[in-house]
Amino acid sequence: MAHINPTVGEYLREWRQRRRLSQLDLACEAEISARHLSFIETGRSRPSRDMLLRLLEQLDVPLRQRNVLLLAAGYAPHFAEHALTDSAMHDARAAISSILKAHEPFPALAIDRHWTLVLANGAVTPLLAGVAAHLLEPPVNVLRLSLHPEGLAPRILNLNEWRTHLLQRLRLQYDQTADPVLLVLLDELLSYRLPPLNAAQPQAQSPIAVPLRLQTAEGALSLLSATMVFGTPLDVTLSELAMETFLPADAAAVAILNRLMSRPA
Template sequence: MSIVASGSGSSAAAPADKGVGPLLRAWREQRRVSQLELALRADSSARHISFVETGRSRPSEEMVLRLAEHLDVPVRERNALLLAAGYAPRYPETPLADPALDALREGVERLIQGYEPYPALVVDAMYNVVAANRGILMLLDGVPASLLAAPLNAMRLTLHPEGLAPRIRNLRAWRGHLLDQMDRQIALRRSEPLRALYEEVAAYPVPEEEEGEGEGETDYGQPAEPVPYFALPMLIEHEGRTLSFISSISTFNTPMDVTVAELAIETLLPADPATVKYLQSLTP
């Protein structure tokens, strides 16, 4: 599956007419940083930070960016802060299909294809899938076409009762992990669209836990010996086998573009020898 533009951003910025001061104060309070601590980090003074937050002083463009950096404000919201302060946005939002991102797309595609036969995918800030390899497509066998329509959403695919959820042996634990992950992203980005997605998938019905749920099987379908997992695995059934994966997520370091900043590469690492053996057996 090649990289495609998902057409959705996670715009979460408060209206610019609130002014930059209240926006900066909201970010500071969310990060639980005092005015004095922020001033020390940004080589300023608590008095100046107070004046900025109350609107008595208009910060320079450099100061807005410096405060945003020390408050770990996402790139998209840094643009919103600049607009609220009366400056032009600093960071472009280049469509994934733009020729300027050709090298990025080609590199990411090579990366996830090189990870085969193990599953890997790329998602944006709304967990829309913008690229996936054949390992992911294998796991999606049997998922209804309605859930595979664009934009393909990783959270809906995983937690929907007609998606992967019925095949996930430790659904309650894995669901809790995914919801916690989304909750952390909402706190970081303050995204209303992401909050709406969270409320949607959190409301999906969860089957009653059955006896033996979460127990593994060998590649022959027989009960497996307990595996000392080093992280929470996703245990998922595939063609009568229980496969076990550990999820790892990578993002780009110091991105200067909103689109690139919001991309995440998720790789599913086989967590037991039986899963490795089965996936390698699928390789021509």
């Protein structure tokens, strides 16, 4: 059977339903009539380029998918897409590198939309001691590196708690982007065998966020994570980049991170 591509109206309806909005809700936010929106979704009316971009903005559709919908409507893509190594991305790459470097001795890294490692600062390397070599071969997936039985998982002291946190983030990301690659990754992570719990290990609680508690050569390290993204990006690649930064959860973590950074390579 021949594959029939969805129409722009079908795409719009899918994203509206994914955002749990009624036609009236979206129409009010986009300042058009619900009747007009209904005609667009059913194919009775073809949206102008500006109208389509307005609707996609209200639906918070990822830039990559906005280009797909524009093409479905017969328009050229609106958002450029450059590799991070392209000359056009030089300033952005330099900014990312500067932020990561400035974060030392605290770990920080940049990832793409599939959690593939793009850049990392020098504080990340000491934390990877003992990780299987095949997990460090490019492209390195950060979630796989964290939860694989041959990755960091055996040294994560609150593995069940941290694993739940990461899987929730991945599920939320899929809900927001509808990227099928994320579902494949989720299935893989769920298939990993969990090591037995160490009941003797105390589980420190943070009053503000789920910590990453990692056993290192310098002792048990407790870190809080934060995510940074570029505001109002106009390039697809830049819109999909995130910087994951880790902050010491206590004074002991500061001392451990400084000692790890000072250890010979």
